[in-house]
Amino acid sequence: MRRKAMVAAMAVTTFFGVAACGGGGGGGSSSGSGDANAGLNSRGPITYVQGKDNSNVVRPAIAKWNKAHPNEKVTFKEQTDQADQQHDDLVQHFQAKDKNYDVVDVDVVWTAEFAAKGWLQPLTGKMAIDTNGLLPATVKTATYNGKLYAAPQASDGGLLYYRKDLVKTPPKTWAELTSACKIAKQKNIGCYAGQFQKYEGLTVNAAEAINTAGGTIVGKDGATPTVDSAAAAKGLGNLVTAYKDGDIPKQAITFQEEQGRIAFEAGKLLFMRNWPYVYNLAKTEGSSKVKNTFGVAPLPGLNGPGASSLGGHNAAVSVYSDHKATAHDFVKYLNGKDFQKFELTQGSLAPVRADLYNDPALQKQFPYLPTLLTSIQNAVPRPVTPFYPAVTKAVQDNAYAAIKGQKTPEQAVKSMSDAIKAASSS
Amino acid sequence: MATAGTVPRTDAPKAPKKRRKGIFNVSEGGGAPILVAPTLALLAIVIGYPVVKAVFMSFQKDPGLDKATGLFVSGGFAGFSNYTHWLFERCAQTTGGTGPCPQGSLGAEFWTSMGNTVMFTVISVAIEVVLGMWFALIMHRKFRGRGLLRAAVLVPWAIPTAVTAKLFFFIFAFSGIANKLLHAQILWTGDAWPARFAVISADVWKTTPFMALLILAGLQVIPDDVYEAAQIDGATKFQQFVQITLPLVKPALMVAVLFRTLDVLRIFDLPYILTGGGGGKGDATNTLSILVIQQIRQGFNSAAALSTITFIFIFLVAFIFVRFLGANVVQTQDEQQKAAR
Numbered sequence: 001m002r003r004k005a006m007v008a009a010m011a012v013t014t015f016f017g018v019a020a021c022g023g024g025g026g027g028g029s030s031s032g033s034g035d036a037n038a039g040l041n042s043r044g045p046i047t048y049v050q051g052k053d054n055s056n057v058v059r060p061a062i063a064k065w066n067k068a069h070p071n072e073k074v075t076f077k078e079q080t081d082q083a084d085q086q087h088d089d090l091v092q093h094f095q096a097k098d099k100n101y102d103v104v105d106v107d108v109v110w111t112a113e114f115a116a117k118g119w120l121q122p123l124t125g126k127m128a129i130d131t132n133g134l135l136p137a138t139v140k141t142a143t144y145n146g147k148l149y150a151a152p153q154a155s156d157g158g159l160l161y162y163r164k165d166l167v168k169t170p171p172k173t174w175a176e177l178t179s180a181c182k183i184a185k186q187k188n189i190g191c192y193a194g195q196f197q198k199y200e201g202l203t204v205n206a207a208e209a210i211n212t213a214g215g216t217i218v219g220k221d222g223a224t225p226t227v228d229s230a231a232a233a234k235g236l237g238n239l240v241t242a243y244k245d246g247d248i249p250k251q252a253i254t255f256q257e258e259q260g261r262i263a264f265e266a267g268k269l270l271f272m273r274n275w276p277y278v279y280n281l282a283k284t285e286g287s288s289k290v291k292n293t294f295g296v297a298p299l300p301g302l303n304g305p306g307a308s309s310l311g312g313h314n315a316a317v318s319v320y321s322d323h324k325a326t327a328h329d330f331v332k333y334l335n336g337k338d339f340q341k342f343e344l345t346q347g348s349l350a351p352v353r354a355d356l357y358n359d360p361a362l363q364k365q366f367p368y369l370p371t372l373l374t375s376i377q378n379a380v381p382r383p384v385t386p387f388y389p390a391v392t393k394a395v396q397d398n399a400y401a402a403i404k405g406q407k408t409p410e411q412a413v414k415s416m417s418d419a420i421k422a423a424s425s426s
Numbered sequence: 427m428a429t430a431g432t433v434p435r436t437d438a439p440k441a442p443k444k445r446r447k448g449i450f451n452v453s454e455g456g457g458a459p460i461l462v463a464p465t466l467a468l469l470a471i472v473i474g475y476p477v478v479k480a481v482f483m484s485f486q487k488d489p490g491l492d493k494a495t496g497l498f499v500s501g502g503f504a505g506f507s508n509y510t511h512w513l514f515e516r517c518a519q520t521t522g523g524t525g526p527c528p529q530g531s532l533g534a535e536f537w538t539s540m541g542n543t544v545m546f547t548v549i550s551v552a553i554e555v556v557l558g559m560w561f562a563l564i565m566h567r568k569f570r571g572r573g574l575l576r577a578a579v580l581v582p583w584a585i586p587t588a589v590t591a592k593l594f595f596f597i598f599a600f601s602g603i604a605n606k607l608l609h610a611q612i613l614w615t616g617d618a619w620p621a622r623f624a625v626i627s628a629d630v631w632k633t634t635p636f637m638a639l640l641i642l643a644g645l646q647v648i649p650d651d652v653y654e655a656a657q658i659d660g661a662t663k664f665q666q667f668v669q670i671t672l673p674l675v676k677p678a679l680m681v682a683v684l685f686r687t688l689d690v691l692r693i694f695d696l697p698y699i700l701t702g703g704g705g706g707k708g709d710a711t712n713t714l715s716i717l718v719i720q721q722i723r724q725g726f727n728s729a730a731a732l733s734t735i736t737f738i739f740i741f742l743v744a745f746i747f748v749r750f751l752g753a754n755v756v757q758t759q760d761e762q763q764k765a766a767r
Contacts, residue, residue, distance in 0.1 A: 084723075087723070088722075088723075115496075116491060116496055116497055116498050117497075117498050118497055118498070144496065145496035197615070197616075197702070197704065198702060198704040198708045199702055199704075221493065221496070222496070223491055223493070250611070250613065251600035251601075251611070251613060251616075253613060253616045254599070254600050254613055254614075254615045254616045259599065259600070259601075262601070263601075386491060386496075386498065387491075387724075389720075389723040389724045390531065390532075390724050393530060393531070393532065393720070394528075394530035394531065395530070396530075396708070397529055397530040397707075397708045397709075398529060398530045400704075400707075400708040401529065401707055401708060404616075404707075406707060407529075415528050415529045415530050416530055418528035418530075418531075419527075419528045419529065419530035419531040419534075421519065421520050422517035422518055422519065422527060422528060422531045422533070423531060423724065424491065425490075425518045425519060425520045
């Protein structure tokens, strides 16, 4: 008897840990969309939800808005600084049809998923925004199935950091880059590194290699894989060959952004693919040995600049919002020129408006701006698909296996395609 | 029961006869159901409901995309397909029907993750038992500074797992201290066995103190006279350890092993932060719990099936411990001592 009771008790305690994970999300049904036509004219106080405001951009901007709109005040709900947690928090609130998440900040790669779940208000008709002057690639990240679902509010593109004391002109093509690797060999330093650990950064780097070679990952419908092509295999093959030949040092398979930056600042890399945030750190950090000897260039491509993947965020209106007219105005405010400029000067975030990149005063403050503009103008968004978590896993896992030499690039793109098929046809 | 305290002492011998039979009369056992009812109700809400809901969800299909509208629609009843998806690693295909899951899909990682989880459990618990026993024996001796040592041993246990994981992440970075000390260039988070070694060593470092303390508690209830008698009989230290210490500490040891086993079978944060589940082909340190979390982002219902499978597996392990290996978490210390003798 006692044993049985104990076993039952054990069952309860063990399940506590395990099942709590699975049960936490609630039902998987997504048919309960809010009404996209309701409340379009309604005004009133709203809430803006975003991840941690690390560079103190959002609070001052909201304070300014609230001064001008005393009857339509915005409350800031700040999430954690972990992308996964932000994603899960949004999903939970959307599933609960929370009216209090009026305007949400959505990572570019989640936009399609949330749109397909019916959680985002399409920005059409009364809700439309003016996309003139926005960088086209950023608009693509917010577009699903031919409809705009969010307003681009921050962007980011990859840059090629290089040692200008060792190479006079930065390489324009991948072939030029690899041929410059003999300089690195003479100096006994690594030649090229990006983000090759198996995480989101690898998807970014693999997608860049594939897109630059003319390949694509998923089709326009966001569900059909198109990655099983000769061009995609060739693009991925560039990374594979470089790793095999030692042009990408062995340890780079463990690099995320920060390890790469530290190696570059220590003078141990000739070329590095990284985001613009590295620029100021490499210029000013005490431990940086390359303060005056590095430069930035667009990523190398086939003939001209390569196709960077895009980072950044979009601002979207929840279909469950009660005050969509106010939400619409606030989204336009975030997307507008004033906030975009403030975002750059205050937080060094990449704006989504082209004219800011050409502003001489800003260029003086941020010398990398023209290069970043080239990068974003040639950028291809990471796959815009409602199955993004599955697609990024398919890309990462197989790119990782290919770079480590466990698969040929052809086998890897075939597996990517199969894995995307399995996810989108379930 | 406020009146019980005011009853005069002289009445005490007669008390059993006078005691009212009522639902609030705890000492008779009659009121037990009412007293435990709030707890049971709470358990039903916070544990019973999620469990039932998870099992219910595991028989539903995940939402699929309606190609015409581009919107997700709910998937309907799934039968056992979510379970066969994991157990046989079968994935849906565009042509309809199922085929083996391709690399790069979560479905293809079930048995690898299961294997990793079991391997972590066996290896780290085994190492922790040996080290924990050793620590406990040292801490059990009487010497100056024993209190300080006991406190010092506890430090790794007091550090949050996420922080431990990050510490070891830096230790095992390519330019980290592990490679410097070894004068090696090992890709700790890149290759399969180094990555596993990193996870296991971090886990052992962190949880050996827990094991040591539980064993120490067991050691302290062994009466000294048993050892004195053994000494008089001329038993060597080794004989004392094997014939007295081990059998008498076994109940405490089994409980410690049970706790740690269940813990490691659910291991998530350490490998998630340290290696991201990577290494080798990219899944050398993936565990069942990491797989559940990854699947939650791709579909709740399939994740519910996976967590139900994980639950049943962990439950079976716990059952085997309790039923066949004599681990006993509920018995009192007295009973344990009796049982051990």
